[in-house]
Amino acid sequence: MKEIKVRFAPSPTGPLHIGGARSALFNWLYARHTGGKFVLRIEDTDMERSSSESEEEIISSLQWLGLDIDEGAGVGGDNGPYRQSERLDLYRKYAENLLQNGQAYYCYCTGEELAAERETCLAREEMVRYSGRCRNLTEQDRRKLESEGRKPVLRFKVPEEKSIVINDMVRGRVEFDCEGIGDFVILKSDGMPTYNFAVVIDDYSMGINHVIRAEEHLSNTPRQVLLNEAMGWDPPLFAHISLILGKDKAKMSKRHGATSLKQYKETGYLPEAMMNFLALLGWSPGGEEEILDRQELINQFSLDRVVKSPAVFDLEKLNYINGSYIRQVSLQRITELALPFLQEKGYVSQNPGIEDFEKVKSIMSVAREYLNNLSEVNDHVGIFFVEPSYDGIDVQEILKQEQVPGVLESFIAKVKEAESLDESSCKKLIKSLPKELGLGAKHVYKPLRVALTGLTQGPELYQVIPALGCEKTINRMKAALHSAVN
Numbered sequence: 203m204k205e206i207k208v209r210f211a212p213s214p215t216g217p218l219h220i221g222g223a224r225s226a227l228f229n230w231l232y233a234r235h236t237g238g239k240f241v242l243r244i245e246d247t248d249m250e251r252s253s254s255e256s257e258e259e260i261i262s263s264l265q266w267l268g269l270d271i272d273e274g275a276g277v278g279g280d281n282g283p284y285r286q287s288e289r290l291d292l293y294r295k296y297a298e299n300l301l302q303n304g305q306a307y308y309c310y311c312t313g314e315e316l317a318a319e320r321e322t323c324l325a326r327e328e329m330v331r332y333s334g335r336c337r338n339l340t341e342q343d344r345r346k347l348e349s350e351g352r353k354p355v356l357r358f359k360v361p362e363e364k365s366i367v368i369n370d371m372v373r374g375r376v377e378f379d380c381e382g383i384g385d386f387v388i389l390k391s392d393g394m395p396t397y398n399f400a401v402v403i404d405d406y407s408m409g410i411n412h413v414i415r416a417e418e419h420l421s422n423t424p425r426q427v428l429l430n431e432a433m434g435w436d437p438p439l440f441a442h443i444s445l446i447l448g449k450d451k452a453k454m455s456k457r458h459g460a461t462s463l464k465q466y467k468e469t470g471y472l473p474e475a476m477m478n479f480l481a482l483l484g485w486s487p488g489g490e491e492e493i494l495d496r497q498e499l500i501n502q503f504s505l506d507r508v509v510k511s512p513a514v515f516d517l518e519k520l521n522y523i524n525g526s527y528i529r530q531v532s533l534q535r536i537t538e539l540a541l542p543f544l545q546e547k548g549y550v551s552q553n554p555g556i557e558d559f560e561k562v563k564s565i566m567s568v569a570r571e572y573l574n575n576l577s578e579v580n581d582h583v584g585i586f587f588v589e590p591s592y593d594g595i596d597v598q599e600i601l602k603q604e605q606v607p608g609v610l611e612s613f614i615a616k617v618k619e620a621e622s623l624d625e626s627s628c629k630k631l632i633k634s635l636p637k638e639l640g641l642g643a644k645h646v647y648k649p650l651r652v653a654l655t656g657l658t659q660g661p662e663l664y665q666v667i668p669a670l671g672c673e674k675t676i677n678r679m680k681a682a683l684h685s686a687v688n
Contacts, residue, residue: 204411205237205238205239206232206233206236206237206238206239206411206412207233207238207239207241207408207409207410207411207412208229208230208232208233208238208239208240208241208410208412208413208414209229209240209241209242209243209274209405209408209410209413210222210225210226210229210230210240210241210242210243210264211242211243211244211245211401211404212226212244212245212260213244213245213246213248213251213252214244214246214252214253214254214256214257214260215248215251215252215253215256216256216462217256217259217260217263217462217463217464217465218259218260218263218264218462218463218464219461219462219463220446220454220461220462220463220480220515221416221445221446221454222260223263223264223267223463223476223480224443224446224480224483224484224513225414225415225416225443226264226267226269227267227269227477227480227481228414228443228481228484228485228503228508229414230269230270231481231499231500231503232412232414232503232505233272234500234503235500235501235503235504238412239272239273240269240270240271240272240273241271241272241273241274241279241281241284241408241410242261242264242271242273242274242275242276242277242284243274243275243284243285243286243404243408244257244260244274244275244284244285244286245286245397245400245401246285246286246287247286247287247394247395247397247400249287249394252287257275257285259464261275261276263462263463263464263467266463266467266473267463267473267476267477267480268473268474268477268496273408281407281408281409286395286400286404289400289403289404290393290394290395292403292407293389293395293399293400293403294389294393296399296403296433297356297388297389297395297399299433300356300358300388300432300433301356303432304359305358305359305432306356306357306358306359306388307336307337307339307356307357307359307385308336308339308344308354308355308356308357309332309336309354309355309356309357309385309387310336310339310344310347310348310352310354311332311335311336312352316332319332319333319335329381329382331382331383331384332357332384332385332386333384334384334385336354336357337359337385353391353392354391355387355389355390355391356387356388356389357385357386357387357388358385358386358387358388358399358425358428358429358432359385360380360383360384360385360386360428361380361428362380362381363380363381364379364380365377365378365379365380366378366379366380366424366427366428368423368424368427368440369439370420370440370441370442371412371414371439371440371441371505372441372442372443372505372508372510373420373442373510376420376423378423378424380424380428383424383425383428386398386425388429397422398422398425398426398429399429401426402426402429402430402433405438406430406433406435410438411438411439412438412439412441413438413439413440413441414441414443414505415440415441415442415443416442416443416445417442417443417444417445418445419442420442423440423442441505441508443484443508444484444508444509444510444511444512444513445512445513446483446484446512446513446514446515447512447513447514447515448514448515449514449515449516449517451512451514454515463476468577469575469576469577470539470540470543470575470576470577470578470579471520471524471575471576472524472527472528472531472539474495474496474527474531475520475523475524475526475527475528476520476524477496477499478492478493478494478495478499478523478527479519479520479523479524481494481499481503482519483513483514483515484508484509484512484513485503485507485508485509486507486509487499487502487507488502488507492523493523493526493527521574521575522574524574524575525573525574525575528570528573528574528575528576529570529571533563533566533567533570534563536566536570536576537559537562537563537566539576540562540566540569540576540579541554541562543576543577543579543580544562544579544580544583547580549580549583549587550562561669561671564668564669564671565583565586565669566579566583567665567669568582568586568661568665568666568669569582569583571661572661585654585655585656585657585660585666586666586669586670589678589681590652590653590654590655590656590657590678590681590682591656592652592656592681592682592685594656596658597652597656597657597658598685600648600649600652600658601649601652601653601682601685601686602686603645603649605639605641605645605649606649606686607683607686607687608639609635609639609641609645609646609649609650610649610650610653610679610682610683610686611683612635612638612639613635613650613679614676614679614680614683616631616634616635617631617667617672617675617676617679618676620672623667623668623671623672623675624668625664625665625668628663628664628667628668629664632646632647632650632663632664647663649682649686650663651663652682653678653679653681653682653683654666654667654670654675654678654679654682
């Protein structure tokens with residue numbers, strides 16, 4: 203069997219959209235599952251909107267997501283160049299072949315004439331398509347039109363009375379009638395290729411034999427099949443994956459949340475969590491488990507479990523998956539990823555030393571239990587960096603209870619005597635106090651919590667104390683004791 207070769211071919215006109223990232227991932231997973239190759243091609247023939255900055259950002263986003271490229275822009279290969287703007291001679295060569303073979307022709311219709319044709323079709327309630335009025339121009343007709351200053355486009359001559367059948371790997375049999383297509387442009391008047399023409403030349407010359415892309419490209423497929431047939435080539439196998447919708451079933455847009463991969467990276471989502479989540483947008487694994495690492499996704503991925511119905515972008519599900527990864531990965535890595543957010547808030551210096559970093563690690567061991575993404579970290583770490591206030595009414599009500607001074611003094615003594623303040627020893631220390639003092643648990647634990655954090659609710663105390671450290675724990679107890687007795 204021929205080696206499977208797939209491609210992702212974005213236009214560098216902006217950041218990598220979630221839909222594009224999902225298409226890239228499905229191609230990459232299919233290549234890795236089958237032992238094939240994943241190619242990155244840059245479709246930059248929209249010269250006004252394309253930019254090198256967007257191309258770099260797309261490549262960076264793919265790398266962040268963990269999609270390594272076998273061949274293409276940024277890595278090279280035997281079938282380059284991999285930017286369409288550098289392949290113009292190739293497109294013109296094949297366009298000339300079609301012209302010489304009578305399968306393409308020059309069209310001199312103006313924008314106004316084409317608009318009038320469209321209006322006529324609509325008025326007659328007919329399918330809008332090009333009439334073919336320039337199909338049979340004589341050389342004399344052409345010279346006359348060119349003398350008027352008209353610059354022609356090159357149109358492909360669509361066969362009449364022909365049906366095109368596509369056996370889509372996701373959607374099954376799909377049939378198109380050529381009558382509804384009309385002769386379409388393959389080269390614009392400035393010599394630039396249209397999408398449908400360039401993509402056929404590129405896929406063939408790069409050896410692409412499987413095309414996995416969004417459902418919105420299904421309508422382009424008959425044109426591409428016709429061009430392949432005209433060239434004498436076998437078209438690739440197609441798989442059109444569903445659109446991504448918001449929870450309101452409308453097409454994914456900014457009102458549903460961030461739409462680019464870069465925004466999710468900057469918000470503190472982990473790449474492996476995003477890969478996991480994107481894989482589940484329109485594909486289902488074999489079992490019930492949804493937290494799947496990179497290798498599990500590769501092992502299980504197949505196009506026969508890609509669904510036809512639209513995928514729903516559920517931010518709550520993404521948060522659940524990302525939160526699971528935040529709690530699974532190493533504490534070292536989570537701390538490193540959280541540092542920029544903590545530094546922006548001013549909680550951590552720009553160049554923390556080893557001791558400071560270890561303190562942050564201890565704090566992150568507590569905070570990560572509550573995070574959906576790392577940008578939320580500052581909402582959960584203030585108790586460790588900002589000294590608590592005891593002025594609140596609910597806090598004062600607890601500190602003014604008669605048993606509180608004795609509780610705080612006993613706790614201070616135990617902390618001073620403790621050989622270590624890890625979670626295990628802190629748990630034993632805290633649990634021993636109620637019995638020793640002859641008090642109910644709430645009459646001990648609530649004052650301790652208020653003293654340590656200034657809050658009536660929060661993380662487990664046996665987690666808070668190691669993160670604060672011995673000195674800060676005692677100082678806060680003394681400050682709360684002073685507030686209790688004054």
